[in-house]
Amino acid sequence: MTQVAGEAQAPTPPQAAWKRAIGPLQVAFRALRLGARTMEIDFRLTGMILALIAIWVGFGYASNGLFLTPRNFYDVSVQSVPVAIMATGMVLIIVSRNIDLSVGAIMGLTAYVAAMTQRIWLTENLHLAYGSWEIWILAVLVAMAIGALIGAIHGGLIAYVGIPSFIVTLGGWFIWRGLIFKIQQGQTIAPMDRNFAVIGGNLSSGSAISSSGGAIGFWPTWIIAILMCAGIAYALISSQRKRREYGFPVRPRWATVTLIGVGSAAILYGAWVLNNYPLPPLLATQYATAHGITEPAGGLIIPVGMAVPVLILLGITLVMGYLATRRQFGRYVFAIGGNPEAVTLAGINTKRIILGTFVLMGILCAIAACVQASRLDAGVTSTGTGYELLVIAAAVVGGTSFAGGHGTIQGAVVGAVLMQSLKAGMVTIGLDSPMQDVAIGSVLVFVVGLDTILQRRAK
């Protein structure tokens, strides 16, 4: 065969086509990664936040702005919470090379227990007056204790007996879901205690905390937002100051300033959006009647602000992030994910660490359960069905590696919000439920696949 000059590069093998398509993506990926490295920020998290913004803008466009209303943001923020809370615990489980398939069932059982505690055990059996303030606290504590106990059983069997976590929690999935029906023949228990109902962000709960029930209202929202901005600034500046004292390389000052600026802007914008969501007219009228206020023409405008469950999630994210990165426990969890034998040889009791991750997971399931029971204003047997997979998906989309050793708490929370945004977005554009599942599944595989390919090829 004779070689012609032009022919040499003309026929491209078929498999090179997709490689070529991915080329520009990789260039962008490398540029972004370099930028992230200079600014010393979590590259993957940044990418996910950008993806989240893209999803919001995309659905906003596709739904003619419906998706971008304050009301929708409020709903998405509240609906993300149960999955996000559990995902923070799932990160530690997966990082230490385990899995928990039972979180949905634990959530279901503890939600039912919380409902039983407040509606039957405390009130009917122990004759505590309906609406007394101890009720919601005891309901939450009982649920958390049950969650911790279940987690301890799982963790004990996994760490000390050596049964694979997949098997233990698969069994747990059946057991705990089955037990729900043994408590009160599986009857729906409703409504919830009026103080308990605040936890879930129910606007109609009419609690003592604020005029807008399960949300914290106008000024508290601004105060929390400003505190968060100050917290970011303090964390970024103080960590750099310590490194400077030791003479270590530090992040360039412009990067710190940019990070504080961008972070604060995002937080303040979020607060502004939530404060632009007024209490629905019907509830506003109820509130006015209850408090003897005459409604002005055009209705009473009460800004809702941040939902209580979102505040709970922020607190849990902070605590779990601190545990994961600033405490010995978290350090060992990650090290176990990297090399379990090395951790044992370092003289660390790895069994206790694994037990701890499962106990923590159980407690987080119970907190998520309280949020969910409160949001639904009922204890129902189906609570948490299918959540195990949503939680695992949120953690994985959030950058947790199934090989163990890698993952972040913030990533999992963003992952949960991303998944919920997708779901809510598809509802606003009128996609039916089966297609939503198809889309969620595709996104999961796509995101992890893209991450794998880009990480591998950019090495």
Added chain:
Amino acid sequence: MNIAPIPAPATAATVAGAPLAELREICVAFGGVHAVQNVTVDLRPGEVVGLVGGNGAGKTTLIRTLSGAHPADSGEILIDGQPVAIPNPRAAKALGIETIYQNLALAENVDAPANFFLGRELKTRTGSLDDAAMESATRKVLGRLNPNFKNFKTQVVSLSGGQRQAIAIGRAIHFNARILIMDEPTAALGPAETAQVRDVIKQLKSEGIGIFLISHDIHDVFDLADRISVMLHGRLVGTVNKAEVTTDEVLAMIIMGKMPAEVTQKDLAKLHE
């Protein structure tokens, strides 16, 4: 009279003239397989004892009983002449026994300071990890061991073999080890890094630290060891003073299980076939 330059743990009263460490009649079996049978070795302060033998001779298994990684089925371990129990690695560390494992035992996904202080983290007053202080200490120690070491914030998996070795050695000697176990410390290293490790061993020896050196590189052992203990099929062939034997005689011990006195000219000829 104290023979150890570093104070012994408060619980163990030092017996005069006793070796730093003594393993007596150690037996370890896996299922029905006797990996180590009635092996007795000892170690004095400032001494390097080479532990040699072919693959599967039981060197690593023997030494894991001292480092707490796998307790012995029977036998006795004495530190400063006092019998001790070493049920886990933590107990070994409390006795001043540090181990550098053949595979280095590093958590690959965390950075050098995290590995350096694994299990002995420095903490602030509130009990949080003091990462800056740990990084500072790690920089000091590793900077001495390996001046090229610069990546203190990257995960260990992306470091070179020599740098990883430096972490493993650095953390073993930083916490006042009195007895150091090195399992094939140069197996994965290049010539320059091997020379560095040899210098470190000589330095530690001069500081009075006792070292068990496991190796199947006979030249390494001859260069560094004072005494050589040879194992074959889970049993101790014998312990010899390096100054009194030739490499051929040690090879005969390793391969044929014969002490120098039993070796014939025919045996030596066989070795060189």
